[in-house]
Amino acid sequence: MIAVSLPAWLSWLDGLAWPWALLALPLPLLMYALPARAGAAPALRVPYAADALASLGTAGVGASMRVGQLLLWLAWASLCVALARPQQLGEPITPPQQGRQMMLAVDVSGSMREDDMMLGNQVVQRLSAAKAVLADFLDRRAGDRVGLLIFGERAYTLTPITADLTTVRNQLTDSEVGLAGTDTAIGDAIALAVKRLREQPEGQRVLILLTDGVSNAGVLQPLRAAELAKAEGVRVYTVAFGGDGSYRMFGMQIAAGDDPVDEATLRRIADLTGGRAFRARDTAELAGIYAELERLEPVAAAGAAVRPRIERYGWPLALAMLLGGLAWLLPRRWA
Incomplete structure (x- = not known):
């Protein structure tokens, strides 16, 4: 054919x-085919019709x-x-992609100034390494609506939840160590993120929290904030970032004491809210964690194109x- x-x-x-409306096409023919009534008189008499014709x-x-x-x-x-x-x-x-409603909480306390990360064969601060990895993560989240908050002694929202990921990336780039204080208020950061996510669709509320320390400031305790997140259906993924406290001397790695990150509390926060806890000791591990987060919270593929x-x-x-x-x-x- x-x-x-x-x-x-x-x-x-x-x-x-x-x-089926085309079936009405032959109706005039059917009207002509109907037999005229016997003896029916014309419906309208025009006396002067003959002269006009x-x-x-x-x-x-x-x-x-x-x-x-x-x-x-x-x-x-x-x-x-x-x-x-x-x-x-x-x-x-093509229908728009239906992604997650996501908040990124980034620690900008004083400890994020430590120069113990490698980025492009160059030693950089922890915050600089985190910015680079997060910027790459945002590049692959087209379809998500993302908000950004930073926290130190206090927690502040830099961008509301938005589909404009370029603005989120720019605000992240402009963030500096100590902008929110030198201490760490993990509980307040979680509570603020829950407040921003509360009005978003259920089942899509996600918080990714990156910190390199122990909660030592703020009004709300981290586990109490985690309970609030659970009640509001917010999944919290925690990323403990930074060195393990060791240092190198004469080419040898020497332990300097306990790990400065409170991994136990971060793990309990993630378990309580249905998320996962991660530990990154260098930039490569951090990049691998955000790749894993892409798998755990994928951006929904766009639906089939419609005409x-x-x-x-x-x-x-x-x-x-x-x-x-x-x-x-x-x-x-x-x-």
């Missing part, structure tokens, strides 16, 4: 919403009637096509009105 493509000006014939002439009347009937037939056909609702398929439209149907019944309807008007005017012109 060979597919025939219609020319552009006939593209409205590609589809009919109510094709004689003044027009037989040829003129016949031609006028034939053209008028043709116009009426075309008008009826156009009206039936309009009733069938011809439709044209529009350009394909909207555009109504085109107005064209045949206008044509039917035009032809009907011509059929009405034609006898007067011949007169």
